[in-house]
Amino acid sequence: MHSSTIRKAGLYILIFNFLVATFPQQALAGIIATPAAIAAQENHDSLSRLKQLLAREDVRGQLVQLGIDPGVAEQRVNSLTPSEIAQLQPQLDSLPAGGDGLLAVIGVVFIVLLILELTGVINIFNKI
Amino acid sequence: MLAPALALSGCAGVSPVLAPHLPAETRRTAIELDATPFYPQTVHQCGPAALATVLQKSGVDVTPDALVSRVYLPERQGSLQTELVAATRGYARLPYLIDPDLSALLAELQDAHPVLVLQNLGFSFYPVWHYAVVIGYLPDDDALILRSGVTRRLVMSAGRFLRTWRLAGYWGLVVLRPGELPARPTAATYLKAAADLESVGQTQAAALAYGAAVNRWPNDATAWLGLGNTHYQAGRIPAAEDSYRQAVRVNPGYLAAWNNLAEVLAERGCYDTAITTLDTALARPGPTDALRKLLLQTRSEILSRRPAGNSADTPGCEEAD
Secondary structure: OOHHHHHHHHHHHHHHHHHHHHHHHHHHOOOOOOHHHHHHHHOOOOOHHHHHHHHHHHHHHHHHHHOOOOOOHHHHHHHOOOOHHHHOOOOOOOOOEOOHHHHHHHHHHHHHHHHHOOOOOHHHHOOO | OOHHHHHHHHHHOOOHHHHHHHHHHHHOOEEOOOOOOOOOOOOOOOOHHHHHHHHOOOOOOOOHHHHHHHEEEEEHHHEEEEHHHHHHHHOOOEEEEEEOOOHHHHHHHHHOOOOOOEEEEOOOOOOOEEEEEEEEEEEOOOOOEEEEEEEEEEEEHHHHHHHHOOOOOEEEEEEEEOOOOOOOOOOOHHHHHHHHHHOOOHHHHHHHHHHHHHHHHOHHHHHHHHHHHHHHHHOOOOHHHHHHHHHHHHOOHHHHHHHHHHHHHHOOOOOOHHHHHHHHHHHOOOOHHHHHHHHHHHHHHHHHHHHOOOOOOOOOOEEEE
16 A cells, blocks of 8 residues: 555656656757757767656666765756766766775775785884 | 996886976976865865865855765765766856876866866775866976865876876866867867756856857857757747858758758748758758658648748748758
């Protein structure tokens, strides 16, 4: 009962998103938009609207799993272009995420020193 | 006899890294964009800090804190390159990815554009990803100057920087005001970035970018099409028509521009000229099926809008070309 309500709500959201996502194209009936013209020139087969929509939902879900508030995740997905969404979808977990650096580097240096120590190349830890 | 041989084999650091990438006349001139602001990063948040740095330099008043909710991923403890690019567009700035080489990076600095770079401070098999902003270089010391982490002015040897940058795929981003060009723009890259601005609703910024593009590359049909489309979206139909005419003038094989020209012709009542325009375009060799379908669709829409009976175009409807 409860889960079917949620599923229904999800379906409505999906349909609503589809309408919203389709709107800009309809507003410009007859005019070929620049992104579409560029894609056609590069001979890219742009994804179907449905595939684009599913990719969007998938990326949004992944963002939520990575700790983003659902409302904010929606905004973040909206700021991406279709090709960026297609690029993120399969590898959002593994793409470089620039972070702190400093602590991790200290960790790396320690590990390298430890290996050198254990293999007898250097001899610093004995002195401590 | 022995000494030169040793020098050659022993020290890789002897030959300078920067000099070959600098123009001969300014090879010794240091550059430092010291007006670039600095935001010491808080834990893991070098992405928001670096992005705020370059956004501020381009005239956007934004703090790292305001960017955290746009680009930070708590579970990954970092920020994705794509999201930095997307967030830049959100502030009506054009994100331009520079060519992946040191010359391109130095050229941007010479043009007073700080470069947001991704670095891998670890190893290829154990990456430690980090964002920093390159703000200058010192040819005499063969070093680069960065805003990085909690260090306002980090001087890093060019060799070491190049290693960390190479391990991150030479990724570098400049943030441009609408209508501003990077130091070494490529038409295709710049126009793609402008189209991306347009596709997320930054129409005004995109229009300025297309305007700069037609000035720089007056023979690029895509630039004219983009300019025409932004005119059209803003309701400036005559200006849009002019741009589409320029597009087909510089590239008569550009079907998308013929299509849009026909559409604006029809909108000002020139139905016959619009249909003739489409038919001429469709008769050209080599249009792809997808484009042909779009043109046929426009053609049938225009036909259905044409009022019955008196269908002759008015005198103002001269044919394009």
